[in-house]
Amino acid sequence: MAARQPIIVIKRKSGDGGHHGGAWKVAYADFVTALMALFIVLWLMGSSEKVKKAVAGYFNDPKGTGSLMGTTMTGTGETITVADGDNMQKLKDKLEQEIKAQKELEKLSKQIEITITPEGLRIELLEDKNGTFYQSGSARLSQSGQQLLALLAAELKTLPNNLLIEGHTDSTQYSTDANYSNWELSADRANAARRLMQQNGVRVDQVTQVRGYADQLLRVKNNPSDPSNRRVSILVKNGTNGAPPDVADAKGASKTAEAASSKAGESGTKPPTAAQTAKPSTATAPARQNLMGKLAGMIPGGKK
DSSP states (O other): OOOOOOOOOOOOOOOOOOOOOSHHHHHHHHHHHHHHHHHHHHHHHTSOHHHHHHHHHHHHOTTTOTTTTTBOTTSOSBOOOOOSHHHHHHHHHHHHHHHHHSHHHHTTGGGEEEEEOSSEEEEEEEOOTTOSSBOTTSSOBOHHHHHHHHHHHHHHTTOOSOEEEEEEOOSSOOOSBTTBOHHHHHHHHHHHHHHHHHHTTOOTTTEEEEEEOTTSSOSSTTOTTOGGGSEEEEEEESSSOOSOHHHHHHHHHHHHHHHHHHHHHHHTOOOOOHHHHTHHHHHTHHHHHHHHHHHHHHSTTOOO
C-alpha cells in the first residue's frame, strides 16, 4: 500500500497596497514656487519705478537700500536720506511747516532762514536788537531758542547726515570783560546750541564740528553792527562721511616725511638713500658664504 502524501496549504495574507512614495510632494512644491514667482513678476511689471528701483537695489545691496522705501531694515520709523536736491527741498519744506505749526515760533519765522547751499541745508537763527534766541550779550538760550532747537533736533536726529554748528557775532566789541571777546561768545553760543540739541536726541557723533567765527563772516557786510550779523548756523552736510581715512593717512604720512627731510636738512645730514639702506644686506653676504663653507667642510667627505 503506497504512503499517503501530506497536503500542503498555502495561506496568503491580504493587506494595503503599500507606500506610494513622496515624489508628488516635490512636484507640488515646485509648482507652488513657480506660481509664486509668476505672481511676483506680474506685480513688479505693474509697479512704479520707485518700487522697481528699491527691489533691484535690495538684491544688489540688501543693507544699503533700506531707506529707499522710507523705512529702515527693521521696518520701523521713517528715514530721510539727504543725498540730492529733491530730498533737501522736502526737508526744508517740512521744517518750515513744523515751525509755522508752533504759534510761539510762527511770529519768529522772519528770523529763521533755511536755504539750500552746495554744502547742504543751512538753518540760520538771526538775532534782533533785543535778542531773540539768546539773552543779550550772553550764551544762555532764551525760551524761544530752546523751543526752536528742540524742534530742529527732533527732525535732524533721524538723519544719517553730519551736522556743523557755527556761531557769529556783529562787530560791536564785547566790553563786559577784557578776557572775554566776540570769539568766545560766538563759540559758546554754538556750543550751547550743540548741547541742547544733543539733549533732545541728536547723536554725539552726528555733530562733527563746532565753530566760532566772531565777526569774520558778516551777513550784512555794509553794516557790521546790524543785529542779524549775530546768528547761529546749523548746516546739514551733504552725504554722511567725510574724507576717506586712507586719504588722511596719506596726507599724514607725507607731512611726516616732509618733517623728517626738513629736520635732516637743518642738522646738515642727508636722509639715507635706497642704495645706502641696501648696504647692510650686501655686506653680510660674504659672511654667510664663509659660514656655509665651514659647515660644508665639517661634513664627512665634504670639500675642505
